[in-house]
Amino acid sequence: MYVILIGISLVILVLFLRSLYARKVQYKALSGLPGPPSNYLWGNLFQFSKNIEDTFESLVQLNNHYGSIVVLWANPWKPLVVLSHPKFIERVLSTNMHVSKTSLYEGMKPFLGQSLVTSDVDTWKRQRKLINPAFQPRIFESFIPVFEFHGNKLINILKKKGENAIIDVPEFIDLYVLDTICELMTNVRTNFQETSDNGYLEARSNYLTIFMNRAYSWLKRIDAYFSYTREHQIQQKCVEVLKKFSQFLLDTRRESRKKQQALGTDDELNKTVLDLFLDAGVPEHILRDHIDTFIVAGHDTPGSTIAFALYELSRHPKLQAKVLEESTQILGRDPNTVITVQDSQNMNYLECVIKETLRHRTTIPAHERLLDEDITIDGITLPKRTEVSIAIYATHHDEKYFPNPNTFDPDRFLPENADKIQPYTYLPFTKGPRDCIGKTMAMLLMKSIITKLRIGKGKKIVNPPLQPKLYDLYMPIFNYDSKKCIDMLEKEKEKCIIALQHFVDLYILDTICD
Numbered sequence: 001m002y003v004i005l006i007g008i009s010l011v012i013l014v015l016f017l018r019s020l021y022a023r024k025v026q027y028k029a030l031s032g033l034p035g036p037p038s039n040y041l042w043g044n045l046f047q048f049s050k051n052i053e054d055t056f057e058s059l060v061q062l063n064n065h066y067g068s069i070v071v072l073w074a075n076p077w078k079p080l081v082v083l084s085h086p087k088f089i090e091r092v093l094s095t096n097m098h099v100s101k102t103s104l105y106e107g108m109k110p111f112l113g114q115s116l117v118t119s120d121v122d123t124w125k126r127q128r129k130l131i132n133p134a135f136q137p138r139i140f141e142s143f144i145p146v147f148e149f150h151g152n153k154l155i156n157i158l159k160k161k162g163e164n165a166i167i168d169v170p171e172f173i174d175l176y177v178l179d180t181i182c183e184l185m186t187n188v189r190t191n192f193q194e195t196s197d198n199g200y201l202e203a204r205s206n207y208l209t210i211f212m213n214r215a216y217s218w219l220k221r222i223d224a225y226f227s228y229t230r231e232h233q234i235q236q237k238c239v240e241v242l243k244k245f246s247q248f249l250l251d252t253r254r255e256s257r258k259k260q261q262a263l264g265t266d267d268e269l270n271k272t273v274l275d276l277f278l279d280a281g282v283p284e285h286i287l288r289d290h291i292d293t294f295i296v297a298g299h300d301t302p303g304s305t306i307a308f309a310l311y312e313l314s315r316h317p318k319l320q321a322k323v324l325e326e327s328t329q330i331l332g333r334d335p336n337t338v339i340t341v342q343d344s345q346n347m348n349y350l351e352c353v354i355k356e357t358l359r360h361r362t363t364i365p366a367h368e369r370l371l372d373e374d375i376t377i378d379g380i381t382l383p384k385r386t387e388v389s390i391a392i393y394a395t396h397h398d399e400k401y402f403p404n405p406n407t408f409d410p411d412r413f414l415p416e417n418a419d420k421i422q423p424y425t426y427l428p429f430t431k432g433p434r435d436c437i438g439k440t441m442a443m444l445l446m447k448s449i450i451t452k453l454r455i456g457k458g459k460k461i462v463n464p465p466l467q468p469k470l471y472d473l474y475m476p477i478f479n480y481d482s483k484k485c486i487d488m489l490e491k492e493k494e495k496c497i498i499a500l501q502h503f504v505d506l507y508i509l510d511t512i513c514d
């Protein structure tokens with residue numbers, strides 16, 4: 001017995017000494033980099049664990065205060081190097097190396113398992129290759145009936161509300177995108193737009209809220225601690241609800257595939273992500289993880305971008321006029337015209353508006369990678385296994401790369417100006433082998449619904465006296481009832497809904513009802 005206890009103690013001691021040594025080496029390598037003053041023992045722990053809003057604000061301000069390579073010791077044992085330096089970003093993103101994810105993504109694993117966003121490198125490579133056909137240009141035409149069906153439904157719902165109704169447009173857009181993405185990913189037609197109250201949205205919102213809380217609290221990132229918290233219990237309940245929904249999509253698609261195969265009507269050319277995974281014989285629980293991954297990755301980002309693009313257009317009548325003129329030239333004046341892929345691709349000015357929205361209101365402000373080997377540039381070395389954060393929001397708002405960064409100016413993306421944008425400073429979908437697989441689909445979807453909403457009739461423009469706060473930009477993720485779990489977000493949620501509802505929705509209602 002004693003021998004076993006001594007053995008275990010020795011193993012623990014050796015592991016502790018090893019990690020102490022590794023930390024010493026890492027501290028030596030990184031301590032010369034700029035960053036907020038940190039203590040050797042507890043790093044910047046007490047500066048970055050107040051609440052989500054402070055953390056977001058602090059991270060964004062870092063680059064202004066300390067420059068484009070900043071080291072943070074928010075977790076004293078796991079430093080994070082925040083990069084907004086295009087040369088370093090290029091070195092990380094432009095090769096087949098450094099595609100591993102960091103500890104940040106562990107918090108998504110109870111929901112997404114080992115799927116594209118969260119999987120290890122070998123699994124990710126296989127999965128990405130397998131589903132590539134579902135995102136190739138040759139199948140884009142098959143998206144059009146889906147955009148049309150759910151887009152027309154949205155227009156009808158908004159029309160029925162009547163002129164004096166107060167409409168939370170981000171919520172309506174959100175439901176439209178959710179229905180559209182579910183069908184594009186699984187070939188199953190859902191109806192969130194008319195029956196939104198099924199618990200799925202609330203569960204997903206609460207899960208993501210807790211994920212964000214964990215992401216910015218080193219303590220909550222420790223499984224041994226987190227598994228005893230109330231948030232963990234809530235998260236488990238959320239996962240149960242979420243998995244029921246993906247199981248429903250899976251069962252429904254299996255049934256319809258059987259019928260199609262029996263009738264010989266299955267579409268061999270236009271396969272969805274789910275069909276490709278089903279063909280590959282992926283086990284049941286992993287199929288559910290994949291469904292969840294694609295719905296979560298493909299939903300909030302276009303949803304909030306569309307809401308913000310509409311918001312910006314409501315504030316800039318001249319830009320609206322340009323967008324309207326362009327869509328009238330391409331589509332004519334019949335509101336029932338179907339928008340083809342070619343039409344969408346010809347909408348160059350609308351594309352500039354969306355690109356500028358993705359810059360100005362960067363939907364994913366940062367993402368992380370683990371370095372596979374040392375990187376040295378200009379005498380600065382980041383050692384292998386350093387966790388780096390690619391601070392997209394910071395490059396998008398750096399005066400050096402985007403003059404007057406807080407001005408909404410789609411002309412930056414006109415062909416004559418776009419060439420001047422420095423490589424690796426504009427990264428809404430990130431770049432490299434692990435970039436956003438849904439970027440072209442997202443652009444088609446966003447163009448289709450913004451055009452369908454016929455923004456720019458130019459009747460009544462609401463001029464907002466307020467700007468949404470930085471944190472509001474991330475609020476569409478938390479748009480549903482998060483009361484039960486995170487009280488502190490309530491105030492912010494209201495602010496966001498008021499800001500967007502008041503300034504975007506009334507405008508859209510006016511123009512659409514017109």
Ligand code: HEM
Pocket residue numbers: 116117128181293294297298299301302305358363364367368427428429430433434435436437438439441442
């Ligand atoms: C405005 C819309 C969108 C934006 C701004 C966006 C942005 C991004 C970014 C920045 C990443 C990298 C995240 C990381 O590495 O942590 C990413 C990855 C991803 N996105 Fe998107 N995305 C959008 C729409 C979509 C859509 C519509 C889909 C699918 C239907 C999608 C599916 C994915 C997937 C599966 C990944 C993981 C890719 C991989 O690891 O190989 N995204 N997206």
